[in-house]
Amino acid sequence: MDACPELATAHQLVRDFGDMLTQQTGVLLPAWIDKALPGLSGVARRLTNDLDAVTAGFTLRWRSGATEGAVNSIKKIKRQLYGRAEFDLLQKMILLA
Numbered sequence: 478m479d480a481c482p483e484l485a486t487a488h489q490l491v492r493d494f495g496d497m498l499t500q501q502t503g504v505l506l507p508a509w510i511d512k513a514l515p516g517l518s519g520v521a522r523r524l525t526n527d528l529d530a531v532t533a534g535f536t537l538r539w540r541s542g543a544t545e546g547a548v549n550s551i552k553k554i555k556r557q558l559y560g561r562a563e564f565d566l567l568q569k570m571i572l573l574a
Contacts (some may be wrong), residue, residue: 478566490517503535 513521
């Protein structure tokens with residue numbers, strides 16, 4: 478990385494981003510985006526589209542992962558049984574999952 482300063486900068490930006498995630502310091506996100514814009518413009522631009530939601534995701538302790546997992550499981554069962562089963566079987570498969 479010593480031979481390529483851009484790579485070293487990108488490496489540090491990714492590490493800083495990971496630190497913000499693990500330490501839940503969403504307030505540092507706007508400053509990180511300002512530093513990242515020249516090199517990681519695609520990522521930084523997408524984060525600014527909904528900055529309030531991204532900052533809340535970095536800062537708040539609650540997550541919707543369990544709910545999303547349950548929804549994903551139900552959708553998987555629904556796709557597997559599409560056109561092959563009536564509602565009664567679908568209902569039983571979801572309740573057993």
